[in-house]
Amino acid sequence: DYENIRDNLSRRYLGFGRFAGIVGCYNSLNLYLETTGKKAMPRAYKINSYDKLKEIIIDQDFQNAKIIITGDGRVAKGALEFLNFVNISQIEPEEFIDYKESKAVFCNLPTSSYVKNKDNKVFDLQHFIKSPEMYISTLESYLPYTTMLISAHYWDPKSPKLFDKNNIKMFKQLQVIGDITCDINGSIPTTTRSSTIENPYYYLDKENLKEIKKTNNTIAI
Numbered sequence: 001d002y003e004n005i006r007d008n009l010s011r012r013y014l015g016f017g018r019f020a021g022i023v024g025c026y027n028s029l030n031l032y033l034e035t036t037g038k039k040a041m042p043r044a045y046k047i048n049s050y051d052k053l054k055e056i057i058i059d060q061d062f063q064n065a066k067i068i069i070t071g072d073g074r075v076a077k078g079a080l081e082f083l084n085f086v087n088i089s090q091i092e093p094e095e096f097i098d099y100k101e102s103k104a105v106f107c108n109l110p111t112s113s114y115v116k117n118k119d120n121k122v123f124d125l126q127h128f129i130k131s132p133e134m135y136i137s138t139l140e141s142y143l144p145y146t147t148m149l150i151s152a153h154y155w156d157p158k159s160p161k162l163f164d165k166n167n168i169k170m171f172k173q174l175q176v177i178g179d180i181t182c183d184i185n186g187s188i189p190t191t192t193r194s195s196t197i198e199n200p201y202y203y204l205d206k207e208n209l210k211e212i213k214k215t216n217n218t219i220a221i
Contacts, residue, residue, distance in 0.1 A: 017073065017074025017075050017077075017078065018074055018075075018077065018078035018081070019078060020075050020078060020180055021074070021075040021076060021077060021078020021079035021080075021081070021082070021152055021180060022050065022053070022078045022079065022081065022082045023044050023045075023053075024075070024078075024079060024150070024152065024178060024180030025069075025078070025079035025082045025083065025150060025152075025178070025180075026041075026044050026053055026057065026082060027044060027178065027200050028148065028150050028176060028178025028180075029041075029057065029060070029062070029086065029148075029178075030043075030044075031176050031178065031200075031201050031220050032062065032065060032147075032148050032175065032176045032220075033060065033062075034201075034220075035175050035176055035214075035220045036063070036175070038060075038061075041056050041057070041060065042056065045197050053082070054082075054085040057082075057085055057086050058085050058086070058087065059087075060086070060087065061087065062086070062087065062088055062104035063102075063103075063104060064101075064102045064103060064104060064147075065088065065104040065105075065106075065147050065148060066096070066099065066104075066105055066106075066107075066145060066146055066147050066148075066173070067088065067104070067105070067106035067107070067146070067147065067148045067149075067150060068096070068106070068107050068108075068109055068139075068142055068143075068146050068148075068149050068150070069083075069106060069107070069108045069109070069150045069151075069152055070108075070109050070114055070139070070149075070150070070151050070152060070153040070162070071108075071109075071110070071111070071151070071152040071153030071154065072108075072110035072111060072153075073152075073153070073154055075152040075153075075154075075180055075181075076108065076110075076152035076153065078152075079150060079152050079180070080108055083106060087104065088104040088105060088106050089103065089104070089105050089106075090105070090106055090107070090108070091105045091106075091107050092107065093107055093108075093109055093113045093142075095107070096142060096145065097141070097142065097145050099145075107142075109139070109142070111123075111125060111128065111153065112125070113138070114137060114138055114139045114142075114153075114162060115128065115135040115136065115137055115138060115159070115160060116135060116136060116138050117134060117135055118134055118135060118136055119134070129156075132156045132158045132159035132160070133158045133159075135159065135160055136160050137160045137161065137162045137163065139162040139163055140162075140163050140164070140167065143163060143167075143171040143174055144170065144171050144172065144173065144174075145173065146171065146173060146174050147173050147174060147175050147176070148174075148175060148176040148177070148178065149174065149176070149177045149178070149188075150177075150178040150180065151177070151178070151179045151180060151181050151187065151188050152180045152181065153181060153187070154181075155181055155183050155186050155187040157186070159187065160187075161186070161187055161188075161189050162187045162188060163188075163189070164189070165189035165190055165209055166209075168190065168204075168206055168209065168219060169206045169207060174219060175219065175220060176219070176220045176221075177190055177191075177219065177220070177221050179191045179221065182194055190204055190209070190219065190221055191221065192204070192209075192211065195221075201220060201221065202220075202221050203215075203218040203219065203220055203221065204218060204219050204221060205217060205218055206218065206219055
């Protein structure tokens, strides 16, 4: 009946959100290891075990990575849950830009921290949901200090893009974008196509944003 169908769909949606965050975070961290010249971890879909993912990730060294995770919904919570098993410390948004210590850190930016009202009014989530076109992104103030961006937020097509893709070459430290949201040409404008489970990564030239093989001037997606 209707109630059973609704409950089953709700359970499936909750599971997908959480595990999309967990696996998306693992894949993004794996790409970061590859990009920095370290040995890649086994692929998540081949392991097919959350406990084994946690065992593998706990011994990895992410050195002085500075990671931003956007969002405060189910996907973001899944990614943040997984980061509890990673040797990376969490810091607050107000600490991120000026953080200078040589150890890996991550910062979670909820919606209120990566967009602001065009009229400089106090952020109101319900107003943002109803009128996303009244907001602009503030993420670009963080990106020059970021080595990896993991996007795990919900996006409405009326919402602002989180950065101008033509500015990507200005973010000198940014090496990896793990876009779990996967909205093509959406909030993360470097997401020019979806990837696949078998081939989850691709590389863009920072100058012309065309997809090419990995070089010193590419950003890993």
